Amino acid sequence: MSTLTTGGTVGLGIKRISASKEPDTTTKQYPPLAILVDISSCIGCKACEAACQQWHDLTPPIMTPEEVVQRRIAGYQSHPDLRHDLFMLMKFNEGETHKGFTWFITKYQCMHCAEPGCLIACPAPGAVIQYQNGIVDFDHSKCIGCKMCLVGCPFDVPRYDANNKPWKCNFCVDRVAAGLEPACVKTCPTQCLTYGFKEDMVEKGKKIVEQLKKRGYPNATLYDPAGVGGTGYIYVLPHGDKVKEYGLPENPRVDASIGLWKGPLKVLGSIAIWGALIGAFLQLILWGPIKVFGGKEEEKEG
Amino acid sequence: MDIERFSGTDRVLHWVTALAFLYCMLSGIGIAYPKFHWMLTLLGGGEFARWLHPWAGVVFSIGAILMILKWARDMVMRGEDWAWLGRIKAYISGRHEELPEVGKFNGGQKLYAWIVFLSAIVFFLTGIAMWFPENFSMGLVRWSVVIHEIAFIVATAFTVIHIYMGTIGVPGSIWGMIGGKVSETWAKFHHPKWYREVRGE
Numbered sequence: 128m129s130t131l132t133t134g135g136t137v138g139l140g141i142k143r144i145s146a147s148k149e150p151d152t153t154t155k156q157y158p159p160l161a162i163l164v165d166i167s168s169c170i171g172c173k174a175c176e177a178a179c180q181q182w183h184d185l186t187p188p189i190m191t192p193e194e195v196v197q198r199r200i201a202g203y204q205s206h207p208d209l210r211h212d213l214f215m216l217m218k219f220n221e222g223e224t225h226k227g228f229t230w231f232i233t234k235y236q237c238m239h240c241a242e243p244g245c246l247i248a249c250p251a252p253g254a255v256i257q258y259q260n261g262i263v264d265f266d267h268s269k270c271i272g273c274k275m276c277l278v279g280c281p282f283d284v285p286r287y288d289a290n291n292k293p294w295k296c297n298f299c300v301d302r303v304a305a306g307l308e309p310a311c312v313k314t315c316p317t318q319c320l321t322y323g324f325k326e327d328m329v330e331k332g333k334k335i336v337e338q339l340k341k342r343g344y345p346n347a348t349l350y351d352p353a354g355v356g357g358t359g360y361i362y363v364l365p366h367g368d369k370v371k372e373y374g375l376p377e378n379p380r381v382d383a384s385i386g387l388w389k390g391p392l393k394v395l396g397s398i399a400i401w402g403a404l405i406g407a408f409l410q411l412i413l414w415g416p417i418k419v420f421g422g423k424e425e426e427k428e429g
Numbered sequence: 430m431d432i433e434r435f436s437g438t439d440r441v442l443h444w445v446t447a448l449a450f451l452y453c454m455l456s457g458i459g460i461a462y463p464k465f466h467w468m469l470t471l472l473g474g475g476e477f478a479r480w481l482h483p484w485a486g487v488v489f490s491i492g493a494i495l496m497i498l499k500w501a502r503d504m505v506m507r508g509e510d511w512a513w514l515g516r517i518k519a520y521i522s523g524r525h526e527e528l529p530e531v532g533k534f535n536g537g538q539k540l541y542a543w544i545v546f547l548s549a550i551v552f553f554l555t556g557i558a559m560w561f562p563e564n565f566s567m568g569l570v571r572w573s574v575v576i577h578e579i580a581f582i583v584a585t586a587f588t589v590i591h592i593y594m595g596t597i598g599v600p601g602s603i604w605g606m607i608g609g610k611v612s613e614t615w616a617k618f619h620h621p622k623w624y625r626e627v628r629g630e
Contacts, residue, residue, distance in 0.1 A: 146463035251475060252463050271475035273460060274562050278570055287563075291479075384571040388578045393462065396582040403589035410598065414522045417599050419618040421523060 139304055140259035145249035152259065159241070159261035160303065161325035162312060163332050164234050165363040166373070167339055167347075169319040171217065171232050175311035176205060179215045179236075182299060182310035187213040209235065211288040214296045215311065218374045224366050226343075231372045234311075234320075236296035237284045239263050239359025244381040245293075247389065248279025261325065261359045262298040281355060281379035298359060328361060335363045354380030432616050432627055434605035442499065443606055446492030446545075452485040453552075454585055461578065483560045486552060493549035500542060503533050510536035525618075533623040541591050548584040551576060 140155030180187065187210050190198075198207040203219045215236035222229050243263045246255040254269040255276060265276070265285075272291030277283070285293035299309035307313070312322040321331065332349040339347035348367025351357050364370065370377045435443070456478040459468035472478040497504070509529045513520070513536035519527040520537075534542070555573035562570045595602055601615040616624040 146466070250460055250463060250466075252466055269475075271460065271469070271479040273479050274559075275574075277562055278559075278567070278574060283567070290476075382571050384575050388461075388575050392575065392578045392582070396462075396578065396585075399582045399586040400589060403586040407590060407593035407598065410521050410593075416597055417520070417523060417525075419601065419612075419614050421525070 139262070139300070141256060142259050142261070143243075143246060143257040144253050145246045145255035146252040155259055157259035159325040160298070160323065160359065161261070161328040162298075162309065162360050163321045163323075163328040163363070164360060165319050165321070165332070165335055166232055167335065167344070167363055167365045168317045169232050169234075170317055171203065171219065171230070172316065173205060173217045174314045174316060175234065175320060176215060176217055178310040178314035179296070180213070182302070183214060185212045185214065209284065209286050209295075211286040211292075211294045213286075214294065220372055220374060222369065222372045224369065229366065231366070231369070231374070233362070233373045233375060234360070235374060236360070237263065237298075238282050238355070239296075239298055240281075241356030241358070242381060244279035244281050244355070244385065245276035245285060246279075247381055248275040248385050250275060258300070260303065262300050262303065263359075264297045264300050265293055265295070267292045279381060279385050281376060281381060325357070325359070325361075332361055332363050339363070339365055350375060352376075352379050354378050430613050431610035432613060432624070433609055434611045434616070435609045437609065439499070440606055440609055442492060442496050446489055446496055449485045449489035449492060450545075450584075450588065453482055453489055454581075454588065456482045456485070457581055458585075461581070483556060486556050490549040490553040490556075493545050497542065497546040504539045504542045506536070506539050506543075510539055513537070514540065530621050531619065531623070532626075533620055535620070537594075541587055544584060544587050548580045551580040552584075555580070 140152070140157055141150045142152060144150065179185070187206060190206060204217065206213055206216055209216055215234060218231075218233045218235045220231040220233075222231055239261055240263070241261065243255065243257060246257055246263060249255040250273065251269050251271045254266055254271070256264050256266060258264070270292055272287075274285075274287065274291065274293070276285045276293050277287075285295050287293055299307070299311075302309060308322045312320045321328065329349070329351065332351075336347045336349050344365045346368040347363065347365050350362035350364050350367075350370065350373075362373070362375070364373055364375075366372065452472070455468055456472050458465045459472060459475075459478060460482065466475070469475045469478045473481065512529050513531065516528055517537065519525070520535075555577040558565045558570045558573040559577060565573075595606065599619070601612060602619070605611045613624075616627070
């Protein structure tokens, strides 16, 4: 059933692909990568957003002041939401903490979950790929446009173009495959974004959290939600008690309904439909068609 | 002498609904069950099948609702129909004499008519949410997928039986939907009460 080689489309080695058997991963193995987003050192310059658009050749329309007012978005945010031609967005949310007025800034894009809801929900073999290094990517040539990746995503990320093809952050898989860092990391002027092996990023993130706690942010935390097996983007949140204010779900997990129709309901459906086919066949061979007057008295009646 | 069982309108309505359902069923199996993904190739390719599936679904739903509107009076389940269903084993094993006398439709046919009607409503409502997931709350869309799948299992299992009974299982019945006429002996044997009504006895 595998529709890809173990190398995948860019030779990185496959961990998992949608609607297919688990690939043999003994040939190529690679530890997961991660981008650490340290919100405490983000200055909100949106250079990452610009770099993302530049690298991916995206030209999302610039919003007019009227649209900004109409959509009621904070003036500092470039767009109200992700778009098919906008893979990442800096979100700005104003709020109050013990420090007084606080700007909750988040980098919003695909999180590259270890347990990706999009991949689990996708019914098209090979349309969603998870590489050995943890990057989750879409293969439009295999996609049928059913939008189940959006239904499966706990972070509401994929956006669809006019042909119902989904787009999202691909962790600059082309750059990463060539040994470069993702465009957003490359451009970040404050080292708010760092990139490397997930293990190292978690360690680094924990250190920053400890420092923040000493500096008067007792609720600082590292956001790496276990409900989806951890993510490829991990966040240092200075106000870890206000995850929602950052626009992040508190405990994201792949919805139970997905597992239900992917698992037990498929088994039940197979039993019911094969059962009906076999039942009809058994009726045919055990008793035969239900003929008029048992097939005997027809002539008499006629 | 042959007897008219289904009028021209009945037949057109039935076949439009049936063909739309068949396309939905086969493309649905191809979309939802990865092992049968290859079937989409025969149905015009994955992208095309996914595009046509909801439109065929709209045709099926409208057809099924019109059909029940036209046939509802004949499809009302009565005590004798439940009794008939209770003795379904006698029916499929050819012990015809043990069954209650049947009118235009037997209990099984009536049950199937209501299953098609109910499934059409469920398919339509859940299908709209799945067609435009951006326009509904995600919780609603997610559970719509589950309910759509349950409706599929029930409707498809019963449709397999329906197709078998209408073709091989009950010889002669297919002509009710092709040409519209069944033989007098067939009517007298399978639907005696209806036969007497038609003959005015």
